[in-house]
Amino acid sequence: MNKNLRWIVLFAPLVLFIALAAFLLKGLGSDPTKLDSALINEPVPAFKTVDLYDTSIAYDESVLKGEPMLLNVWATWCPTCRAEHEFLNQLASEGIPIVGLNYKDDSREKAVNWLNTLGDPYTVNLFDPEGDVAFEFGVYGAPETYFIDEKGVIRYRHVGDVNARNWQSTLKPIYEQLKQEAQ
Amino acid sequence: MSRLLPMLFLLSAFAFSVVAQDATQRSFDNEQQREVYQQLIKELRCPKCQNQNIADSNAPLAEDMRDKSYEMLKAGKSKQEIIDFMVERYGNFVHYKPPFTAATAVLWFGPVVILIIGIGVAVLLTRKKKEQTALTPEERAQLEQLRKNDND
The missing domain is CATH 1.10.8.640 (Cytochrome C biogenesis protein)
Incomplete structure (x- = not known):
């Protein structure tokens, strides 16, 4: 047998084993509750809904176009949303557009009250009492934050709270990139 | 219980x-x-x-x-x-019946591929051993000679 071939045959199982181990280890280390969105790089799904404050104002998917922005899914029954609210206020004060989607809340009054007392970081407040809009986005819990580019394409989904740490390490660079592309 | x-x-x-x-x-x-x-x-x-x-x-x-x-x-x-x-x-x-994709292909075919490699290696190794244990005519003659000497 050719010497080179012998080496290949000898080491092939080892290389294959390492590749398989790396592949499986990747799955082992990931958080199973954090699912990849099925809508990454897809345009925002069509929806129709109303304003949280004034239900006579109607909105559709066109509110999520025109500039890079965040879509934040929240509810008053969600403790993690309470935890991230301060930080969303801060992001809003830095001029980052965030659209709020109030998801299956206990009541509209409760949600409005929350925004009146804790501050309203949202440029637009979408009201989704039955979770129909959220269903189109594949929302499976709150809070979830979608990063949408200026063309209205979903580029990233963050599950869980947005805080100073993950904003600095992962989310801010994503937003910065969307802004850069828009220029 | x-x-x-x-x-x-x-x-x-x-x-x-x-x-x-x-x-x-x-x-x-x-x-x-x-x-x-x-x-x-x-x-x-x-x-x-x-x-x-x-x-x-x-x-x-x-x-x-x-x-x-x-x-x-x-x-x-x-x-x-x-x-x-x-x-x-x-x-x-x-869906509880995931489709066949590049990522799931590893799970479907991985074990089969590993089994084939295992069998292949085993076959190769045993063949080689046989080759080594078989004596050439000269070696056989030498062995006969040694045995004879021993009996003497």
């Missing part, structure tokens, strides 16, 4: 009752539609409570998904159309 068994039985009875209740509470156009609905809610996986199908889960999201499946069935959609609709929004995760 004597306590565990009745408890397990009770729990499983509860799990079945959720399904039964859900399917009996809804009205269907015909038995076949009810059958499809029951298959669907057993095949669709709840993204929130990850190791349950939407039939077993009481999570609000599972409820919404059951409602949506029911609405779509009533509107005349087929089982596959409803599954596609869910997968479009929640990804392949949502």
Whole structure:
């Protein structure tokens, strides 16, 4: 047998084993509750809904176009949303557009009250009492934050709270990139 | 153990009752539609409570998904159309029969490939050993010579 071939045959199982181990280890280390969105790089799904404050104002998917922005899914029954609210206020004060989607809340009054007392970081407040809009986005819990580019394409989904740490390490660079592309 | 068994039985009875209740509470156009609905809610996986199908889960999201499946069935959609609709929004995760993709191919073929390599290596090694143990005529003559000397 050719010497080179012998080496290949000898080491092939080892290389294959390492590749398989790396592949499986990747799955082992990931958080199973954090699912990849099925809508990454897809345009925002069509929806129709109303304003949280004034239900006579109607909105559709066109509110999520025109500039890079965040879509934040929240509810008053969600403790993690309470935890991230301060930080969303801060992001809003830095001029980052965030659209709020109030998801299956206990009541509209409760949600409005929350925004009146804790501050309203949202440029637009979408009201989704039955979770129909959220269903189109594949929302499976709150809070979830979608990063949408200026063309209205979903580029990233963050599950869980947005805080100073993950904003600095992962989310801010994503937003910065969307802004850069828009220029 | 004597306590565990009745408890397990009770729990499983509860799990079945959720399904039964859900399917009996809804009205269907015909038995076949009810059958499809029951298959669907057993095949669709709840993204929130990850190791349950939407039939077993009481999570609000599972409820919404059951409602949506029911609405779509009533509107005349087929089982596959409803599954596609869910997968479009929640990804392949949502179906308990994942499709064949590059990532799942490793799981399907990985063990077979490893088995083939194992057998191949074993065959190669044993063949080589045979070659080595077989004596050339000169060696055989030498061996005979040695044996003779020993007997003397």
